[in-house]
Amino acid sequence: MADIKAFIHDDFLLETEFASNLYHNYAANQPIIDYHCHLSPELIAKDHQFNNITEIWIEGDHYKWRAMRTLGIDERFITGDASPKEKFIQWASCVPKLIRNPLYHWTHLELKRYFDLDELLTANNAAEVYDKTSELLQLPEYSVLSLLKKMGVETVCTTEDPLDSLAYHSEFTHSDGITLSTAFRPDKAIEIQSEGFENYMEQLSAVVGFPIDSYESLTKALDNRMDYFAAHGCVLSDHGLEQIRYAETNDIKADEVFQKKRNGKPLTATDLDQYKTAVLLFLAKGYHKRGWVQQYHLGALRNNNKRMLQELGPDTGWDSIGDFNQAVGLSLFFDTLDKSDQLTKTIIYNLNPSDNELFATMIGNFNDGSIRGKMQFGSGWWFLDQLDGMTKQINALSNMGVLSVFVGMLTDSRSFMSFPRHEYFRRLLCNILGNDVKMGHLPNNIEHLGAIVSDICYHNAKSYFNFNQ
Known part of the structure; x- marks a missing residue:
């Protein structure tokens, strides 16, 4: 067997003594708050x-x-x-x-x-x-809980549809300091153009106990489920969208589109934009009312291979980076919420590296001094949670925003063996700062930079999400 102790070693990815000091003394032992993943709450609750x-x-x-x-x-x-x-x-x-x-x-x-x-x-x-x-x-x-403890995981936040009963979150009791939370993901109520929309409305109606036959009843149902999630400790929402396309809209226009869908009439691009804008604004205001953090994962072009989608279903490896126009819709969406002081803490994640600077500057438009790091440019995700992708995200955020308030890494994973990705990110972060010190771009002050590293790896997220409070 080939020995790779010289490969995966104590200073893996750490190119300078300063980087090594930063990582081992300020990053490595910080607990993990994995604030977005797709792990099974059932397997966690049952300690599978x-x-x-x-x-x-x-x-x-x-x-x-x-x-x-x-x-x-x-x-x-x-x-x-x-x-x-x-x-x-x-x-x-x-x-x-x-x-x-x-x-x-x-x-x-x-x-x-x-x-x-x-x-x-x-x-x-x-x-x-x-x-x-x-x-x-x-x-x-x-066992699952033993593996989480082994990796130093403090909080796991899974992602659930509004239909979910959250039974396993209710069943779970704090174990060895591990907390299980959830994020509210109502994408199926937004994607009115999908073939399964009517069936989803029927399922949602069964959960809330009243018919959903109008836009008003839909918003009532979503409000009901946000209350339910909040009662079960939810403090986050999440959306996986190609882009946010903003259109001037109101409840009347949204209901007209909803009724067209119910009656089997074709929907225009304008119909879709008006309906989706209305639902997203309604949800965002609901998140603000409840003090939640909202997350938007933007830029994925999903289900490209229709033959294999038909054979294997979604989330089986047929997605890629998309090239959507992101700036105008994001700006108008956030501005509308900001005008009424209903823009909650927000993380936007970018999947197309050509848009990194766009995202990094967009958050600065709405960081209004009310909350430290209120608007966040999220870590490189999916195709970009690798060395080059994370480096580019860190560089864009550093150059055009404030790195020190960054809430750091998440796994966005379905695997219980993915938590070393936090280590991977932490080593990369320390190496970037260590090389800056080596080049004279940052002062050789281990206490100052170490405190920032500790904040990015743990303390910023702990404060931002108010977990365990």
């Missing part, structure tokens, strides 16, 4: 024990799936009926070919942090690694 490493590490991971398909792996070994061990061996055969893809770093970092494995993963040792890790996963110290 995984059967094997494929189940915890490969199932549902469309990052890995895309790479495997690119390398010519048959779908049977990705989402098909191959055995867990066969799937793992196929994945392992791909890893050596993934140099410079973040999966190469994440793979070995995760094997090291969770299983203390120091060997490079290849097809040659795949069976042995599978057996060893799957055996460990049967131990009590590898």
Whole structure:
């Protein structure tokens, strides 16, 4: 087996002594607040024990799936009926070919942090690694809560649709200092053009206990569900949208569009913009009333491969970066809320790196001094949560905003083995600052920069989200 102790080592990604000092003394031991992810609250509440490493590490991971398909792996070994061990061996055969893809770093970092494995993963040792890790996963110290504790996780915030009963959040009790929270994600009530919209309205009607036959009743239902989520400790919302397209609108116009949809009439682009603007404004005002943080993940072009979407469904690896116009809609949307003093704390996430400076300057338009870091340019996400993507986001935020108030990293993941991504981000942040010190761009003041690093890694998020308060 190849020894990679010189690869995943104490100073991995840290190029200077100052960066090493920053990371080990100010970043590494900070608790993790993972304020946006797609983990299963059921598995957390039940303290699930995984059967094997494929189940915890490969199932549902469309990052890995895309790479495997690119390398010519048959779908049977990705989402098909191959055995867990066969799937793992196929994945392992791909890893050596993934140099410079973040999966190469994440793979070995995760094997090291969770299983203390120091060997490079290849097809040659795949069976042995599978057996060893799957055996460990049967131990009590590898249950879900034990894994979260092992990574220093303090708060996990999952993402739920308004239909969700939040039963598992209710069932969960604080365990070893771990808190489980949720984020309200009502995208299906916004995407009126989708084929499943009418069915979704029926489901929402069943949950709230009254018919949804108008825009007014829809807003009543959404208000009902926001109250329900708030009663269960929710302090965040989230939206995954291509863009925010703003249009002058009102409740009457929104209801006209709603009725056209109910009656099976075609919707125009203007109809869509007026309806979606109305719903987004209604929701945003509801978030402000409740003191929630609102999040907008913008720029994904989803479900590009319709053949595979039909076969495998959404979130299976057929999405990419889009090139949408973002500035005008964002500006008008935030300005409308700001005029009535109903703009709550907000994080905007950008998926197209060409828009980084746009996002970094947009938040400055609405940071009004009322709240420290009220408007946030979120960390690089999805295709951009790698070294280059995160560096560009940090640079844009630093150059055009205030890095020291940044709320830092999140996993946005469906995998319980993704938490070393916080370490990955923290090492990168410390390395950037360490190189700035080396070049004389920042003073050699470890206490000052260390305090900023600690804030970005933990304290800013703790304060911003008011978790555990």
